[in-house]
Amino acid sequence: MITVKGLNHSFKIGKKGKEKHIPVLRDVNFDVNDGEIVSIVGKSGSGKSTLLHILAGFMTPESGEIKVNGIETSIFNEADNAEFRLNNYGFIFQNFQLMPGLNAFENVELPLKLKGIERAERKEKVKTLMKYVGLTEVQDHYPNELSGGQQQRVSIARALITDPPIILADEPTGSLDSETEQEILLLIQSLNKNRGITFVIITHDDEVAQTANRVYTMHDGELTEGVVQHAI
Numbered sequence: 001m002i003t004v005k006g007l008n009h010s011f012k013i014g015k016k017g018k019e020k021h022i023p024v025l026r027d028v029n030f031d032v033n034d035g036e037i038v039s040i041v042g043k044s045g046s047g048k049s050t051l052l053h054i055l056a057g058f059m060t061p062e063s064g065e066i067k068v069n070g071i072e073t074s075i076f077n078e079a080d081n082a083e084f085r086l087n088n089y090g091f092i093f094q095n096f097q098l099m100p101g102l103n104a105f106e107n108v109e110l111p112l113k114l115k116g117i118e119r120a121e122r123k124e125k126v127k128t129l130m131k132y133v134g135l136t137e138v139q140d141h142y143p144n145e146l147s148g149g150q151q152q153r154v155s156i157a158r159a160l161i162t163d164p165p166i167i168l169a170d171e172p173t174g175s176l177d178s179e180t181e182q183e184i185l186l187l188i189q190s191l192n193k194n195r196g197i198t199f200v201i202i203t204h205d206d207e208v209a210q211t212a213n214r215v216y217t218m219h220d221g222e223l224t225e226g227v228v229q230h231a232i
């Protein structure tokens with residue numbers, strides 16, 4: 001489904017003329033099969049989020065190739081990337097990134113508005129999904145009126161509402177207590193099993209990694225398949 005070959009990236013830091021190139025991804029090879037949960041574990045600063053941002057087309061890699069279902073996304077321009085993201089990817093973040101001025105229902109509805117879906121269809125789809133993820137009772141609540149676990153459910157529903165085949169999650173349980181973490185991991189597993197959604201989950205948490213079918217370890221910008229203990 002996703003194939004990454006020979007990906008390299010570095011960040012420039014420092015003053016103009018005296019910039020230093022800091023390598024962040026070094027010859028990364030990575031693949032994700034349809035219907036898998038794949039996790040990427042590694043210490044903070046090892047390059048995990050950079051890889052996810054490049055996968056999603058938020059950044060262009062210095063070199064390397066990314067193909068999604070045979071389509072080479074690494075050569076896309078910004079407009080192509082935006083359209084591809086809207087149709088193929090859902091996102092979940094550690095800090096939820098909900099719109100504070102919209103209630104739970106409206107947050108989930110937003111991607112459908114961006115896609116130009118008409119009102120009646122939007123309301124029906126959101127209503128059904130809110131029920132599925134167990135949010136009907138709090139759908140009128142604003143983000144600051146929801147618990148961390150409820151906020152993450154809203155953000156998962158928002159990621160799902162456009163029926164993307166792939167969800168990219170960056171530390172999805174990173175700011176939740178362990179009981180709520182379990183709850184969210186169960187939801188992810190059920191979405192994978194029952195709806196066939198493919199997940200790429202970044203984490204520095206062993207327990208989260210264990211819910212995956214396959215694990216990669218990132219260490220100083222190098223990605224290895226399997227769990228490499230010293231790197232976590």
Ligand SMILES: Nc1ncnc2c1ncn2[C@@H]1O[C@H](COP(=O)(O)OP(=O)(O)O)[C@@H](O)[C@H]1O
Binds near residue numbers: 013043
């Ligand atoms: N926009 C940026 N400019 C310069 N350096 C960055 C930028 N984003 C990330 N980095 C650096 O790249 C490295 C990898 O960061 P990141 O991918 O966020 O790691 P992780 O998600 O594994 O914690 C870190 O050393 C970080 O400081």
Ligand SMILES: [Mg+2]
Binds near residue numbers: 170
């Ligand atoms: Mg990160």
